[in-house]
Amino acid sequence: MYVGCKTRKVAVIGTGFVGSSCAYSLVNQSICDELVLIDRTKERSLAHALDLSHCSDFTHSRTKVTAGGYEACGDADIVVLCAGTKPKPGGTRLDLLEGTADIYKSAVPQIMASGFDGIFVNAANPVDIITYAVWKWSGLPRGRVVGTGTSIDSSRLKTLLCEHLPVDPRSVQGYVLGEHGESQFPAWSHVTIGGKPVLDILAQHPQRFGHLKLEEIEAKTRDAGWEIMQRKGSTYYGIASAIAAIVRSILNDDHKITAVSAVLDGEYGCRDLCAGVPAILNRQGVAELVELNLTPDEQERLARSFAVLREAASRLKL
Structure with a gap:
């Protein structure tokens, strides 16, 4: 059984906007003791490592930050995958599949050859299919390969709801399910x-909250990433915070429930596929998936999302 290292070490693969923002979150929140940055552009990873090492006087505890190669993953507890291809205007995350898959088809065997025996946390899109591919290529148990999945979408949902409801987003419980993409749904x-169920709140207070249209909230949640990309070219702060939260939950053995991309093995009537569902995260990775009692309409929508992911995953011929 995987028990991890005494020193909490994390490796981040890819130090573009997402990877560097993730590294900053890990250091600023003092989540790990040691952080190694790996990038095909070695000068960039070294520059980020130097820059981040200068934060130590201002953080809760010191994180040792270095730059290195795949061999540095050998004693890591967690390897975070952030390298990927850039989306094109008007496309979808599924369009990134072959390009991103090529990166990890090469990288994962090299990481495993280093002696890595920890947990993969994948943020590269299309996150559900790449997470599934990493699981296949690594040979690790299914619980030790997890994707960010719909964690960021669930956070966006809560934030958007609280633009209309007088509560803090952290007081909202709920999940976006399925693909981190066009077929997702709350x-x-x-x-x-x-x-208290939000459906009951809306039914009991039509005069106060009658303006709130759930279908509009759902559309804004689904399209939030693209809206950000159209304005500044990329999303990174939100997803970096999601990665940091997942890493923290794993290293701290939190047993916190988060909507992540996990390998399904019969849950929700699906096998041999990754999708965004609530999962208990602890020191072993995904300890258990939480099966919600969905309505017939929600079950149908989730099945459609599974079908979208399965069709796209078939392109890799895993």
């Missing part, structure tokens, strides 16, 4: 505010 039957 499981409205399980969205609660302070334990």
Whole structure:
């Protein structure tokens, strides 16, 4: 059984906007003891490592930051995958599949050859299919390969809801399910505010919250990433925070439930596929998937999302 290292070490692959923002979050929140940055542009990873090492006087505890190659993953607890291809205007995350897959088809065997025996956390898009491919290529148990999945979408959902409701987003519980992409959807039957279903709140207070249209919130949640990309070219702060939270949950053995991309093995009636579902995260990675009691409509939408992912995954011939 994987028990990890005494020194909490994380390796980040890819130090573009997402990888560098992830590294900053890990250092600024003092999540790990040691952080190694790996990038095909070695000067960039070295520059980031030097820059981040200068934060130590201002953080809660010191994180040793270095730059290196895949061989540095050998004693890492977690390897975070951030390298990927850039989306094109008007495309979808699924369009990135072959280019990103080529990166990890080469990288994962090299990481495993280093002696790595930890947990992969993948943020590269299309995140569900790349997570599944990394699981296949690594040979690790399914719980030790996890994608960011719909964690960021679930956070966006809560934030958008609280633009209309007088509560903090952290008081909202709920999940976006399925693909981190066009076929995702919120499981409205399980969205609660302070334990009270949001559907009941809207039904009981039509005059106060009648302006709130769930279908509009759903569309804004789905399109939030593209809206950001159209304005500044990339999203990175939100997803970096999601990565940091997942890494923290794993290293701290939190047993926190988060919507992540996980390998399904019969849950929600699906096998041999990754998709965004609630999961318990602990020191072993994904300890258990949480199966929500979905409505018939939600079950149908999730099945459609699975079908989209399975069709796209078939392009890799894994």
